Amino acid sequence: MDLIVQKYGGTSVRDAERVMNVASRVVEAYDAGNNVVVVVSAQGDTTDDLIEKAKEINPNASKREMDVLLSTGEQISISLLAMAIEKIGRPVISLTGWQAGFKTEATYGNARIDRISVDRLEKELDKRRIVIVAGFQGLNKYDDITTLGRGGSDTSAVALAAALHADVCEIYTDVDGVYTADPRFVKTARKLDDVSYDEMLELASLGANVLHNRSVEMAKKYNVKLAVKSSLEKVEGTFVKEVSQVEKMLVRGVTRDNDVARISLCDVDDNPGKAFQVFSMLAKHKISVDLIIQSIGKESKKDISFTVTEEALPEALELLEKDKDTLGAREIKWTKDVSKVSIVGAGMVNNAGVAAKMFEALYDAHINISMIATSEIKISVLVDRKDAEKAVVAIHDKFLA
Numbered sequence: 001m002d003l004i005v006q007k008y009g010g011t012s013v014r015d016a017e018r019v020m021n022v023a024s025r026v027v028e029a030y031d032a033g034n035n036v037v038v039v040v041s042a043q044g045d046t047t048d049d050l051i052e053k054a055k056e057i058n059p060n061a062s063k064r065e066m067d068v069l070l071s072t073g074e075q076i077s078i079s080l081l082a083m084a085i086e087k088i089g090r091p092v093i094s095l096t097g098w099q100a101g102f103k104t105e106a107t108y109g110n111a112r113i114d115r116i117s118v119d120r121l122e123k124e125l126d127k128r129r130i131v132i133v134a135g136f137q138g139l140n141k142y143d144d145i146t147t148l149g150r151g152g153s154d155t156s157a158v159a160l161a162a163a164l165h166a167d168v169c170e171i172y173t174d175v176d177g178v179y180t181a182d183p184r185f186v187k188t189a190r191k192l193d194d195v196s197y198d199e200m201l202e203l204a205s206l207g208a209n210v211l212h213n214r215s216v217e218m219a220k221k222y223n224v225k226l227a228v229k230s231s232l233e234k235v236e237g238t239f240v241k242e243v244s245q246v247e248k249m250l251v252r253g254v255t256r257d258n259d260v261a262r263i264s265l266c267d268v269d270d271n272p273g274k275a276f277q278v279f280s281m282l283a284k285h286k287i288s289v290d291l292i293i294q295s296i297g298k299e300s301k302k303d304i305s306f307t308v309t310e311e312a313l314p315e316a317l318e319l320l321e322k323d324k325d326t327l328g329a330r331e332i333k334w335t336k337d338v339s340k341v342s343i344v345g346a347g348m349v350n351n352a353g354v355a356a357k358m359f360e361a362l363y364d365a366h367i368n369i370s371m372i373a374t375s376e377i378k379i380s381v382l383v384d385r386k387d388a389e390k391a392v393v394a395i396h397d398k399f400l401a
């Protein structure tokens, strides 16, 4: 008997009809002789709506109370799905995150899972019940409710699959797999049969928007086999697994990330320690910096530019403004009108021609590159936001069409 963990996202359970659809999917897996644990997210836009509700009353509500509120979205979903399965007539039980044994670190709002005590879950599975678990939530050492950060139900599902040594963790969503590019604007985008954990990590963090980043990290660490599938259509999805089993294609995907802002420090003193001063200060405030360029110094001055997420921009600017004088910077400029466009592929290591080919595609499309960064499995460029989709199409055509 196999143990399958299935996860259904908010759009897959957004209304009664979709909940019934999920119920029949779950029952199908159960009737095939598997033990089934299901993790669900809050219905549709519930989490956003709850955040709005809180803001109406107190825009500065404590993170603890926000977690008490936000965790309710997933509790609605688990009970409704359990009722739907009861209606079909199979044994089922819903459990909150804490009933299912999720223990998290103390932080509210973005807690990491410390461990899962699976005794209750195993007892329920021994009784051949379908177990429905609320994603995105746990309990910290103060016995307070915590949530795992937006999109965190994926991570709940992978953590459960790891803790229960499940045979597979199936992530059901409104897309039917991982694509070579966003199919909404790249007509020639193709679904990938499989990707490696490292590739998926890059694709996830570069804006492919299919899986929560942390869930892929965890799947890699505990070697959980992931399948990304459609909750609506019955088609093969994409498997995320060990690299050796993955077809070695030079470039697997092209992504676009609009959640970037560029900051430029102009005319910083050109002496040792300035870059250190800037980036250690940002790191101390947990602001991660992505692409970086520093110009060659002229007349004892240099420019340093880098990108941060849009969310981190105000704080980064505030901190830098304070340090402006000790940096000797004349001006701090910033813009949100930029996007990061990247190519990802494990087979790209040591392949000299890839970057040139990418830049050629952009040149042919008359798109200017303002920053470049490379790693073993990806190359990223920063372009004007208005050019981003065109850039993705041009690069995709060059490598993958």
Ligand code: ASP
Residues within 6 Å of the ligand: 009, 010, 041, 042, 047, 048, 073, 135, 136, 149, 150, 151, 152, 153, 154
């Ligand atoms: N409902 C939560 C959110 O929207 C968690 C999730 O969907 O995974 O962020």
Ligand code: MG
Residues within 6 Å of the ligand: 009, 010, 041, 042, 044, 047, 151
């Ligand atoms: Mg959601």
